[in-house]
Amino acid sequence: MVAGDASQEPLIVLDKVNKFFGDLHVLRDVDLSVGRGEVVVVIGPSGSGKSTLCRAINRLETISSGQITFDGKALPAEGRALARLRSDVGMVFQSFNLFAHKTILENVTLGPIKVRKDKPEEARKRGMTLLERVGIANQAGKYPAQLSGGQQQRAAIARALAMQPKAMLFDEPTSALDPEMVGEVLDVMTSLARDGMTMVVVTHEMGFARHAANRVVFMADGQLVEQAEPGEFFANPRSDRAKDFLSKILTH
Amino acid sequence: MPVFSDPTNFDAYVSGFLWILKLTGASALLALVLGVLLAGMRVSPVPVLRWFGAAWVNIFRNTPLTLIIFFCYFGLYATLSITLSDDLILNNFWLGVVGLSVYTAAFVCEALRSGINTVPAGQAEAARAIGLTFSQTLRIVVLPQAGRAVIAPLGSVLIALCKNTTIVGTIGLLEASNVMKQLINDNGDQVILIFLVFAGTFAAVLIPVGYFFGWLANRLAVKR
């Protein structure tokens, strides 16, 4: 391959990123790069800055210093360029955040129609295909409140995929779910990972991290404390913070 | 009902309430458009727009409507010679509509703004995350949900507006309350009857309006 080929350079690069909320230093000199097709799982104790990191990547949260590059370009600060960037980065939230006044299919077609200016008919066709893929095509005409949590989260994943994003961010996608619904969402995520989607996943699901991730990143107090391939990380965590954290979550 | 069996009086009664209807309709439409724009300004990231929205609400919500209508007549029309129609009656009508609209828009704006606060922040975040711009997020995701949450309060604003239109009588329009005053002047022996008929007409229209908005609010409520 030619040197400098776009497929060689990482898709997401964070360079010395700092974030303050007032006096609170939430991200401290964070350096992270995510390759194309790579699945990175971010773990760490509550309040360590995982959500903030995730949200900074599509600029739902601004950063105080440092630089974030997506697909070779610095994140735009605002306006249409920022909106365009966001449409390239799918985001899945802990609380689903499906548009409550729109049906499931409308949720999935809204972005394609309003942002990408697709024809409604085409958007609906592709929307139905996506809903089939996540296994809820039969719920297309219902409103979010009529669906179970697991179904809502799968719809939210379909909504993000409808924009044909280059990467997907997941912020604790299964934390708000009843235990019996966690599996169905993780299955969808695992199949996405297999299909080569670039993913940054904040999660406490260690099974998912083991099976689907290329790399595990451990955060504490706003810092990336350590990162490793999952087998390595779970077997031999190097830092005391990571050992301590793992001992707490793996015992139950 | 001796007063109203006189066709002249009956026609005056009907045309008085027709003016009320026209004033209410035109002002409600204008106030809704203005109120939505103002609410958008009040939550926008642009400081000048936020300031403008807040100034509008603070000025017009805290000025008695009578003063606003007088200003439209004596200020806009008599002093600044702003005419809205060559027909004197229509000119008064439109001056009244302007006053009622700028005043009512402040209340529509505040109702919508309280509705916006009922929409979880995650809704706007999800909208931004799929690449909708600020104004698309507001128009497509936030305001429709905010609007549904405040249908009942907007109904109250509409009812208040309808009653407030009688103030336009003070600048010469022969709307219902003005007609009532004339009928009372000419028929001093039937004051109570005249009063009951006019008040009853307002109630007969506005009570169903109130129930309708309550029903609509239930029907359109966003389930979460």
Ligand SMILES: Nc1ncnc2c1ncn2[C@@H]1O[C@H](COP(=O)(O)OP(=O)(O)OP(=O)(O)O)[C@@H](O)[C@H]1O
């Ligand atoms: N909008 C905000 N304003 C002020 N402080 C905030 C804000 N958002 C987050 N914080 C603080 O920043 C820190 C990091 O928060 P963040 O949500 O990124 O942590 P997290 O690792 O995702 O935690 P959790 O596992 O509980 O979700 C916390 O101390 C939090 O209280």
Ligand SMILES: [Mg+2]
């Ligand atoms: Mg979090």
